[in-house]
Amino acid sequence: MNKVYVYDGTFLGLLTLIRYLLSNKIKPYNIVTSEFQENLFLEVINLHLKISNNISDIFYQIFDKVTMKRVYYVFLSQEENKEIIIYYYLLNYLKYGYSLSGMRNLKCVSKVLEINKRVGNEAHKLKGFVRFKELKKGILYAEINPDNDVLEIISRHFKKRLKNEYWVIKDVGRNMVSIYDKKDFYLVLGENVKITEDLSAKEIEFSKMWQDFYKTVAISERRNEKCRRNFMPKKYWPYLLEVRDEL
Amino acid sequence: MDLREKLIILADSAKYDASCSSSGSKRQGDFGNAHMAGICHSFSADGRCISLLKILLTNACIFDCKYCLNRKSNNIKRAMFTPEEICTITLNFYKRNYIEGLFLSSGIIKSPDYTMELLIKTMELLRYKYHFGGYIHVKAIPGASEYNLQRLGRLVDRMSANIELPTESGLKLLAPDKNSDKVEKIMNYVKNKKSQNFVPAGQSTQMIIGASQETDLDIMQKSENMYHNYNLKRVFYSAYIPVNQDKNLPSLQTPPLKRENRLYQTDWLLRYYGFKVSDILDENNPNLNILVDPKASWALKHLEEFPKEINKCSYKELLQVPGIGVTSAKRIIKSRQYFKLDFADLKKMGVVLKRAKYFITCNGRFSLNKEFLNSHFIEANLVLEDHNPSQEKTYQMELFHE
Numbered sequence: 001m002n003k004v005y006v007y008d009g010t011f012l013g014l015l016t017l018i019r020y021l022l023s024n025k026i027k028p029y030n031i032v033t034s035e036f037q038e039n040l041f042l043e044v045i046n047l048h049l050k051i052s053n054n055i056s057d058i059f060y061q062i063f064d065k066v067t068m069k070r071v072y073y074v075f076l077s078q079e080e081n082k083e084i085i086i087y088y089y090l091l092n093y094l095k096y097g098y099s100l101s102g103m104r105n106l107k108c109v110s111k112v113l114e115i116n117k118r119v120g121n122e123a124h125k126l127k128g129f130v131r132f133k134e135l136k137k138g139i140l141y142a143e144i145n146p147d148n149d150v151l152e153i154i155s156r157h158f159k160k161r162l163k164n165e166y167w168v169i170k171d172v173g174r175n176m177v178s179i180y181d182k183k184d185f186y187l188v189l190g191e192n193v194k195i196t197e198d199l200s201a202k203e204i205e206f207s208k209m210w211q212d213f214y215k216t217v218a219i220s221e222r223r224n225e226k227c228r229r230n231f232m233p234k235k236y237w238p239y240l241l242e243v244r245d246e247l
Numbered sequence: 248m249d250l251r252e253k254l255i256i257l258a259d260s261a262k263y264d265a266s267c268s269s270s271g272s273k274r275q276g277d278f279g280n281a282h283m284a285g286i287c288h289s290f291s292a293d294g295r296c297i298s299l300l301k302i303l304l305t306n307a308c309i310f311d312c313k314y315c316l317n318r319k320s321n322n323i324k325r326a327m328f329t330p331e332e333i334c335t336i337t338l339n340f341y342k343r344n345y346i347e348g349l350f351l352s353s354g355i356i357k358s359p360d361y362t363m364e365l366l367i368k369t370m371e372l373l374r375y376k377y378h379f380g381g382y383i384h385v386k387a388i389p390g391a392s393e394y395n396l397q398r399l400g401r402l403v404d405r406m407s408a409n410i411e412l413p414t415e416s417g418l419k420l421l422a423p424d425k426n427s428d429k430v431e432k433i434m435n436y437v438k439n440k441k442s443q444n445f446v447p448a449g450q451s452t453q454m455i456i457g458a459s460q461e462t463d464l465d466i467m468q469k470s471e472n473m474y475h476n477y478n479l480k481r482v483f484y485s486a487y488i489p490v491n492q493d494k495n496l497p498s499l500q501t502p503p504l505k506r507e508n509r510l511y512q513t514d515w516l517l518r519y520y521g522f523k524v525s526d527i528l529d530e531n532n533p534n535l536n537i538l539v540d541p542k543a544s545w546a547l548k549h550l551e552e553f554p555k556e557i558n559k560c561s562y563k564e565l566l567q568v569p570g571i572g573v574t575s576a577k578r579i580i581k582s583r584q585y586f587k588l589d590f591a592d593l594k595k596m597g598v599v600l601k602r603a604k605y606f607i608t609c610n611g612r613f614s615l616n617k618e619f620l621n622s623h624f625i626e627a628n629l630v631l632e633d634h635n636p637s638q639e640k641t642y643q644m645e646l647f648h649e
Contacts, residue, residue, distance in 0.1 A: 102581040104596045128288040132343045161280050206339045209251055216258040218291035221488050221502050227294025242289055
């Protein structure tokens, strides 16, 4: 019977389960969260493993930094069966070591690299596409709705960039909020945060100026809709002040 | 005149400058930082990236360059920002993450050094009063003193000057107040002084394409010389947009965008693919083929050097294959250490075979019948692959490290 293992949906939970599977030489049929639809042909196993404090240290001792970043990015993706892809990538790393990333003819390798590119690209794009509004008391607030769970990656970016500002970024689709208090950022569930969008006195003025600037810089003789949408896909437009009205 | 109106006038006057890259610096300030790879914040309706607040300090100018919207003989609305006003807009746009930083250029008022003083004043406010750490690209004013170049260069990430036209005769005809010595003096100064604290992101320049009679050979030779002499990061090519009427200017219906695209492709071949201008253009063929990209055009003339065997040929040879870029070449080199590649593997790795398939073998096998591999057949196919008028794209590669 095909064995399906359940984990708690967190990255550390997944590492804990994978460590158990690897050290007991178990090859799972799949690894899933508890939201998984059961069926007759699968045996579902939930080990309820305790996540130890040093689980990530253990992985960093066995796997190099680049590998850990790669599997973390896969975890942040929307990919179906991402857990089993991560499992096979780590399993093969134990066999081939550092040279694994060159072996693109292995399905798990080409998948991991492809997903990394996708997640990395979206995180990079969003570093540019986040639009803050200034609320009363000077708090900056932005909403995003990315395909992949890149809130933490872009929070790290803004922690360096806007280190002396208070800012809040909300992932609307996942209902997660990142709050920065001028020291560090915290990821919190949306229902635990109440945001009233009281705009600061100058907010309308600057947002208008930005919209003016956006329209002015386009050279009409070079108009190229396809090129614009290629670099800035429409799915981001509802959260982009300067093009929202064109939707 | 309120700030909003000034912004519209001075952004409108600055928009014909092609440069918008924000990469190559890792400055960190109390307010803002630079990102090594650069970040695009938006894309305008013409498909160009917006990463910097691109404005002029003023669009008033004592020069009368024929191609320029801001020439003194034009009857247009003039405006001027104060240094504090520029700071206000920059900081407020930056805080809201609209922009990656500031691109500041200016018309020349009173004298080059007077204008430089105003630019320096603005940068000092941004860096010292507001501790702004975001990216700044400033255009140095031709004719400015070395003392002022030194002061301005210490405050910014990129400082550059536009050559605008590749030949002295072109400049004489269209920009009588400018001469290439003044511009190249700035380039030379920046090259010799460049350090961690002085113009860390290096310099770039721009040429206008199609406003004068120069051939592609003139243009690319000028680029090659400038890359070699001044360590430029980039040369930008900007298809001439007829903003003025003048007997010395061509009357164009549409800007020569395809030509601009081919020049960018050639520029890439010089910088990343080990080509020289003399490989691609010469006195007998002074202009690029508009129908086929420059690498494919070169390959068609040198079919005796093909096919390249993917599993054996060197990195340099891989880069000569039409359709194989730097990323694909690196992937191929890395992967073939572990296994022999065939066409299916290349596809899986994301190597686009549309063009490459005519010029390569995998383990000695061709992807199509060998008898079709003559230049006539390949060219006919490549032209059709490339000729998709609905998909005319401007060349954009901001993410590519400079």
